[in-house]
Amino acid sequence: MTLARDTLLLARRSLIHALRNPVWLFVGVSTPLLYLALFAPLLKHYIAHGNVLDEFLPGILSLMAFASGSGQGFGTIFELRAGVIERFRVTPASRLAILVAPILASMLMMFVFDALLVAVGAAFGFGVHWLGLLVLAVLLGLLMMMWAAFSIAMALLTKEISAFAAVINGLNLPVLLLAGVLLQISVGPEWMRVLAHFNPLYYVVEASRSLAAGSFGSDHVWQAFAVLVPLCALVLAWATRVFRTAVA
Amino acid sequence: MIKVDEHPDQVITVRALRKSFSGRRGKTVEAVRGVDIDVLRGEIFGFLGPNGAGKTTTLRMLTTLLPIGSGTAIVAGQDVAREPARVRARIGYVSQIGGADDLDTGRESLLLQGRLYGGDAASVAARTEELIGLLDLGDFANRRVATYSGGQRRRLDVALGLVHSPHVLFLDEPSTGLDPQNRANLWERIEDLRAAGTTIFLTTHYLDEADALCDRVAIIDHGRIVALGSPSELKREVAGQSVMLSLRDGADAITQATALLEPLPIVRELSALDGDLRLYVEDGGEALPALLRLLDEHHIGLHSINLAEPTLDDVFLRYTGRSLRDTGAGEGPEGAER
Numbered sequence: 001m002t003l004a005r006d007t008l009l010l011a012r013r014s015l016i017h018a019l020r021n022p023v024w025l026f027v028g029v030s031t032p033l034l035y036l037a038l039f040a041p042l043l044k045h046y047i048a049h050g051n052v053l054d055e056f057l058p059g060i061l062s063l064m065a066f067a068s069g070s071g072q073g074f075g076t077i078f079e080l081r082a083g084v085i086e087r088f089r090v091t092p093a094s095r096l097a098i099l100v101a102p103i104l105a106s107m108l109m110m111f112v113f114d115a116l117l118v119a120v121g122a123a124f125g126f127g128v129h130w131l132g133l134l135v136l137a138v139l140l141g142l143l144m145m146m147w148a149a150f151s152i153a154m155a156l157l158t159k160e161i162s163a164f165a166a167v168i169n170g171l172n173l174p175v176l177l178l179a180g181v182l183l184q185i186s187v188g189p190e191w192m193r194v195l196a197h198f199n200p201l202y203y204v205v206e207a208s209r210s211l212a213a214g215s216f217g218s219d220h221v222w223q224a225f226a227v228l229v230p231l232c233a234l235v236l237a238w239a240t241r242v243f244r245t246a247v248a
Numbered sequence: 249m250i251k252v253d254e255h256p257d258q259v260i261t262v263r264a265l266r267k268s269f270s271g272r273r274g275k276t277v278e279a280v281r282g283v284d285i286d287v288l289r290g291e292i293f294g295f296l297g298p299n300g301a302g303k304t305t306t307l308r309m310l311t312t313l314l315p316i317g318s319g320t321a322i323v324a325g326q327d328v329a330r331e332p333a334r335v336r337a338r339i340g341y342v343s344q345i346g347g348a349d350d351l352d353t354g355r356e357s358l359l360l361q362g363r364l365y366g367g368d369a370a371s372v373a374a375r376t377e378e379l380i381g382l383l384d385l386g387d388f389a390n391r392r393v394a395t396y397s398g399g400q401r402r403r404l405d406v407a408l409g410l411v412h413s414p415h416v417l418f419l420d421e422p423s424t425g426l427d428p429q430n431r432a433n434l435w436e437r438i439e440d441l442r443a444a445g446t447t448i449f450l451t452t453h454y455l456d457e458a459d460a461l462c463d464r465v466a467i468i469d470h471g472r473i474v475a476l477g478s479p480s481e482l483k484r485e486v487a488g489q490s491v492m493l494s495l496r497d498g499a500d501a502i503t504q505a506t507a508l509l510e511p512l513p514i515v516r517e518l519s520a521l522d523g524d525l526r527l528y529v530e531d532g533g534e535a536l537p538a539l540l541r542l543l544d545e546h547h548i549g550l551h552s553i554n555l556a557e558p559t560l561d562d563v564f565l566r567y568t569g570r571s572l573r574d575t576g577a578g579e580g581p582e583g584a585e586r
Contacts, residue, residue: 002366009363079349087347087408090311091364092336227540245315 006093009102011108018121031067034115035060036124053126058136058208059181061114065140065178066201068110069147070168073105073155077164080155095243100236103148107141109134114140129214132156136211139224143204146232153239179205203227259416259440260287260310260323267305267317279305280317281471287416287449292298294462295451296560298572302471303336303451304344308419310449311341324415337365340409340417346401347408350394354385354404357393358411365412372411378409382444383437399430403437406504410446417441419450423457435460455560455572467564474567479560486558486566488516489532491539493525505548514538521571528562 018024036057043052079085088098114137122128151168158164178192179185179201185193196202207224210216262285271277280302287293295303308314309500310323321328324338327419348357351584358379362372381390383403388396391402402422403573409417423498438461441448452458458465459479468481495501502520509527510518515537518527529535532555543550564572 006364007359013349013352013356013360017349020351081345082348082349083343083347086313086343086345087361088364089313090339090341091334091361092333093364168283173454 002092003094003097005102006097007101009197010088010093010097011105014102014105017104017216020201026070027153027182028113029116032060032064032113033120035063036117036121043183046080051125051127053121053124054213055184055209056182057117057121057126058212059072060206061136061140061212062074062116062143062179062201062208063181064110064117065144065204066147066172066179066181069103069144070151070172072106072148073151073153073164073168074161075102077159077161080159084167085156089243095235096240099149099240099243100145100223103145103152106148107144110140110144110177111137125212129212132211132214132216136208137217139204139207139211139228142225142228143165144198146228146235149232149235149239153235153242156242175199175201178202200227200231255414257289258284258286258322259289260449261301261321262286262306262310263284265306265309265316265319265321267302267309267314273364279471280309282319283468283473285440285466285473286397287447289447290442290445291463292438292448292450292461294458294465295449295468296453296458296465296564297451297468298453300495301468303453303468304420305471306468307341307418307449307451311339311418312336313341313397338415340412340414342405342407342409342417342419344421346405348393348404351392352409353392354389354396357404358389358407361408362411367412375411375413380406381409382410382440384433385409397430398426399433402426402430402434406434406437410441414558414581416447416449418446421451421453423452431457445510453572459560465560465569467560469564469568470583475563482560482563483558486528486562488557488558490534490556490562491527491529491535492541492552492554492556493527493539493550494553495525496551498523501548504546505543506544508546510541512538512542517566519565519569522581526565526571528558566575 036053039051040056043056076085085098089091089095118126118128118133154167157165158167171205178196178199180196185196185202203220203224206220207218210218210220260319262283265280266278266287267280268276283302283306285293285306295306296302305314309316310321310328312328314337316329325337326334326338328335334510334570335552352360354539357375358376359372362375363369367375383406385400385403385407388400393401396404399481406417406419406422409419419438423434426434438448449540450461453521460477464476464478465482466473475485477485493505495505502523502525505525506518509515509525514529516530518525520526536553536555540550540553561572
């Protein structure tokens with residue numbers, strides 16, 4: 001069980017580091033709350049019925065999973081520069097553990113922020129369906145894991161911050177815009193709706209609205225899992241390979 | 249596959265090791281071209297050469313961080329290509345940039361590293377205390393690494409490479425970036441490790457470091473080992489003394505002086521190194537007056553003159569035709585001339 005042991009040891013370290021970095025904690029909490037406070041009010045007129053948060057908050061949860069995943073590589077670049085990655089790579093520790101442990105630590109933080117966001121949302125009229133949110137958490141975890149593994153692999157391949165930032169930022173914007181995070185893609189023209197089907201984030205966003213409303217039977221839900229599970233496994237396998245062979 | 253003789257006291261056995269990288273526009277860069285190394289238990293073996301000579305590439309192959317191009321490498325009794333995990337468990341490696349984490353304390357780093365090598369909590373804790381004593385980390389082990397000085401950080405890096413009591417410790421340019429005092433301190437710690445029986449393989453581009461620490465030195469240039477032996481053996485090969493003449497009048501004077509001095513029977517070897525002439529003579533006391541007289545007669549002015557016992561740099565020059573200091577590698581404290 002060296003994988004589990006190494007993962008636990010390394011995830012604990014990442015978590016301690018996160019807690020020692022109060023600025024990062026503050027940004028993590030405040031960003032989603034800012035979205036709720038400063039963006040949700042603009043949507044009021046576009047939503048025909050029900051609370052605007054029922055529509056908007058699940059999208060923000062998906063956005064947070066996506067953002068915390070795609071930012072993961074910045075930490076990798078930093079640790080690459082500091083020689084920390086190399087220090088771990090030269091031990092017999094499991095390569096998968098070295099890759100996945102910091103992701104799991106970030107994921108735990110993300111769920112804490114998510115819970116906070118849901119609590120604040122509930123105070124302003126967001127209808128909470130516990131079971132739906134639980135299933136959604138699994139989906140968000142998959143999305144975050146996939147994007148983080150991709151981000152870390154890109155960091156290992158580009159090796160330096162400016163090239164990495166260019167790749168990640170260049171990808172982030174189209175993926176975000178084509179997912180209907182802020183406004184539903186269904187209001188867009190047909191070509192946009194077709195294009196969105198090639199975007200994994202789109203499936204998560206659609207499913208997140210269904211799950212938050214408590215409708216498990218929706219096609220969006222099984223479709224999201226059908227897309228995310230194999231994709232996540234594929235990206236993890238690829239990223240582990242990059243980790244094994246990439247040379248700092 | 250090349251047959252490797254197993255020797256019980258041999259910690260590293262490398263035969264015909266090669267590595268090339270594909271560079272820009274499909275050009276292949278041969279970083280390591282057929283290196284043979286034998287490191288015995290308990291010795292400090294030095295890999296001396298300028299930056300880009302292939303030292304770090306070799307080291308990274310031996311420590312499993314880089315796939316072997318071709319050839320064989322047996323480290324701590326295990327084949328590096330076939331059993332990388334077993335090799336990792338038996339070696340320690342300290343990279344040029346270290347690897348201690350700013351947000352951890354020194355003690356936390358050591359405890360984590362020990363656990364990653366598979367030790368149980370109690371034995372790792374005991375070993376951590378032992379290393380804190382051995383490398384003199386006690387004053388700052390509970391502070392965050394971000395607050396450490398260069399020398400403190402380096403000692404922690406070395407301790408991190410030793411947490412699992414490896415069969416051999418690899419140090420890549422251990423004293424790069426340290427001030428003279430911290431360098432001296434690190435050298436003392438490395439001497440202590442040798443006294444405790446640790447086998448050490450280090451790379452350096454500092455001649456004095458190789459001279460002071462290493463039992464044996466391999467001089468590497470352009471991916472090949474050009475000389476191998478103990479520092480004193482190597483220096484003995486460059487018999488006599490070296491005379492460094494720094495001329496006042498540039499290129500013309502160099503040509504003139506070369507033509508003048510080279511035919512002299514007392515001059516064994518002569519080479520020009522941007523603005524300076526370096527020559528080897530049997531007996532400096534006898535040769536100097538003759539050399540000076542001759543230069544004076546032909547009105548060749550001198551900036552300075554330096555007579556020295558041969559150093560490893562002279563060995564390097566003899567085998568490569570270049571001075572190690574001219575390769576852009578010799579920044580920082582030198583002190584190679586004695």
